[in-house]
Amino acid sequence: MKNNSLLRLENVSKQFGGLHAVEDVSFSLNEKEILGLIGPNGAGKTTCFNMISGALKPTAGKVFFKGIRIDGLPIHEIASMGIGRTFQIVRPFYSLTALENIQAALGIEKYQSKFQFWQKWDSQNTKKVALEILEKVGLADFAHYKAGLLPLGNLRRLEIARALALKPELLLLDESFSGLRQEETNKLSELILQIKESGVGILLIEHNMRVAMGLSDRMVVLDHGKLIASGTPEKVKNDPNVIEAYLGKGEKKYVAS
Amino acid sequence: MDSYIITIGIFIAINSIVVSGLNIIVGYAGQISLGHAAFFGIGAYTAAILATKAGLSFWISLPIVIIITGIIGLLMGLPSLRVREDFLAITTIGINFIVEAFFMYVPFFGGALGIGGIPRIEFFGTPLHGFTFLLLCLVFLVIALFISWWFTKAWCGLACFTLRDDEIAASTIGVSPVKFKLLAFVMGTAMAGIGGALYAHYMRFISASDFGFPVSVMMLSMLVVGGMGTVWGPILGAAILGILPEVFRPLIDYRMLLYATLLLLVIRLQPGGILGDNGFVKSRLKAFSRGGKNEK
Numbered sequence: 001m002k003n004n005s006l007l008r009l010e011n012v013s014k015q016f017g018g019l020h021a022v023e024d025v026s027f028s029l030n031e032k033e034i035l036g037l038i039g040p041n042g043a044g045k046t047t048c049f050n051m052i053s054g055a056l057k058p059t060a061g062k063v064f065f066k067g068i069r070i071d072g073l074p075i076h077e078i079a080s081m082g083i084g085r086t087f088q089i090v091r092p093f094y095s096l097t098a099l100e101n102i103q104a105a106l107g108i109e110k111y112q113s114k115f116q117f118w119q120k121w122d123s124q125n126t127k128k129v130a131l132e133i134l135e136k137v138g139l140a141d142f143a144h145y146k147a148g149l150l151p152l153g154n155l156r157r158l159e160i161a162r163a164l165a166l167k168p169e170l171l172l173l174d175e176s177f178s179g180l181r182q183e184e185t186n187k188l189s190e191l192i193l194q195i196k197e198s199g200v201g202i203l204l205i206e207h208n209m210r211v212a213m214g215l216s217d218r219m220v221v222l223d224h225g226k227l228i229a230s231g232t233p234e235k236v237k238n239d240p241n242v243i244e245a246y247l248g249k250g251e252k253k254y255v256a257s
Numbered sequence: 258m259d260s261y262i263i264t265i266g267i268f269i270a271i272n273s274i275v276v277s278g279l280n281i282i283v284g285y286a287g288q289i290s291l292g293h294a295a296f297f298g299i300g301a302y303t304a305a306i307l308a309t310k311a312g313l314s315f316w317i318s319l320p321i322v323i324i325i326t327g328i329i330g331l332l333m334g335l336p337s338l339r340v341r342e343d344f345l346a347i348t349t350i351g352i353n354f355i356v357e358a359f360f361m362y363v364p365f366f367g368g369a370l371g372i373g374g375i376p377r378i379e380f381f382g383t384p385l386h387g388f389t390f391l392l393l394c395l396v397f398l399v400i401a402l403f404i405s406w407w408f409t410k411a412w413c414g415l416a417c418f419t420l421r422d423d424e425i426a427a428s429t430i431g432v433s434p435v436k437f438k439l440l441a442f443v444m445g446t447a448m449a450g451i452g453g454a455l456y457a458h459y460m461r462f463i464s465a466s467d468f469g470f471p472v473s474v475m476m477l478s479m480l481v482v483g484g485m486g487t488v489w490g491p492i493l494g495a496a497i498l499g500i501l502p503e504v505f506r507p508l509i510d511y512r513m514l515l516y517a518t519l520l521l522l523v524i525r526l527q528p529g530g531i532l533g534d535n536g537f538v539k540s541r542l543k544a545f546s547r548g549g550k551n552e553k
Binding site: 087091092093094103104109118120122 | 433
């Protein structure tokens with residue numbers, strides 16, 4: 001079991017001064033699995049996420065990726081190990097075109113090298129690969145638009161495409177569905193399932209319950225920094241702790257019936 | 258050719274080289290620097306000392322100048338890893354004042370008297386001056402332009418562009434902010450060093466005030482006017498701000514006012530610089546290349 005897991009958090013905690021944002025959280029994500037990470041506002045989802053991607057260092061506990069300890073490593077090293085991520089508030093490279101955004105991500109190995117970063121980036125080959133990735137997410141028509149000109153739905157796809165260009169084994173999606181229209185949501189769900197089929201493990205932070213339940217193979221629920229439930233969406237949905245966290249105690253007798 | 262025009266040409270060429278270096282730091286990597294004249298000065302002083310005290314020729318001292326300014330540029334790039342935007346601007350201003358004071362008050366650097374008697378550059382025994390010196394400057398300018406152009410085509414340049422747009426997002430695609438910011442600083446300051454060495458050997462006398470804060474401001478103005486992040490912007494900027502004061506020589510007392518007005522006009526009307534993305538040169542070129550066809 002342990003050897004199979006792509007990502008494993010062991011008793012991870014994060015304190016900001018006196019505030020326990022995340023307390024003693026452990027969970028794991030298997031290969032080719034979508035794990036939904038949910039919880040009410042302020043539950044510590046994004047903090048968890050940032051500790052995996054390297055933006056924050058846990059105050060205690062360990063994070064393993066493919067059995068290698070990654071907590072505390074700089075972001076760019078974690079990225080080059082095969083973890084791609086998107087942002088809740090999109091962060092494309094605004095002054096570059098959509099195509100260049102993807103090409104930039106294709107350079108991941110060159111950036112780590114000693115001298116190869118002097119090579120030319122704008123080759124026919126990178127252009128072709130980048131276009132293929134854009135096609136996969138349905139943005140090929142916008143390849144030569146500056147990222148700053150694209151609407152939000154497309155930017156979210158662009159971020160996913162940029163993360164895919166890293167050829168990740170693990171994809172971290174931070175609320176990729178927020179602010180999207182219904183048809184955009186449907187298209188994005190399809191895309192995420194396709195990505196999973198291609199053999200990538202996905203950690204999904206999501207506020208939209210319907211989407212999260214529909215997509216996830218398993219879910220973990222955080223509340224006030226603590227892990228309160230985990231398991232299949234069905235199980236989590238009926239867990240009294242989860243219902244309490246979202247709806248409060250007073251509703252218990254109606255829901256339980 | 259008229260030696261007056263040659264002199265202006267030489268200053269424009271040297272400034273173009275130095276501003277190309279600034280462009281790599283500010284335009285490509287997005288790290289604002291208001292202390293670039295310090296590195297211009299470090300290059301000039303290194304060349305001057307190597308020539309007057311060690312008696313080395315320009316050609317032997319040039320690699321040493323490049324290495325020394327590059328290393329000091331690396332050290333001065335370190336603050337950029339911790340502070341950004343306005344705070345980085347203020348820090349670089351501080352660096353400029355410290356370096357200037359160093360040249361001014363350390364006797365080894367000639368103190369307030371500066372360093373004089375710097376020999377001319379010799380090329381196979383012939384001393385270069387006037388037109389031949391201009392040619393030499395142009396050769397170095399071509400090299401600087403080539404490096405600047407290659408940088409936009411190489412992965413390291415692309416890495417710098419992503420850092421300029423969003424440092425955190427850049428890290429998530431594997432770009433190390435430390436590595437590429439420092440690379441930009443080293444390259445940019447080394448180019449300033451080359452410009453400084455040429456300046457020292459042309460003027461044959463240098464003093465600390467040649468490399469003060471106003472010079473840094475002028476260099477940044479040249480970059481902003483010409484177009485940040487473009488390969489040719491530094492040359493256009495250096496040419497405009499090099500020629501205008503000569504044209505308006507009767508108004509010499511108001512030179513700063515002229516710079517300020519020009520800078521404000523550019524920021525208001527051509528925010529990306531004259532050669533920048535939304536500048537009128539590019540939009541004219543686009544309209545021309547479309548051949549009058551309507552936009553989609």
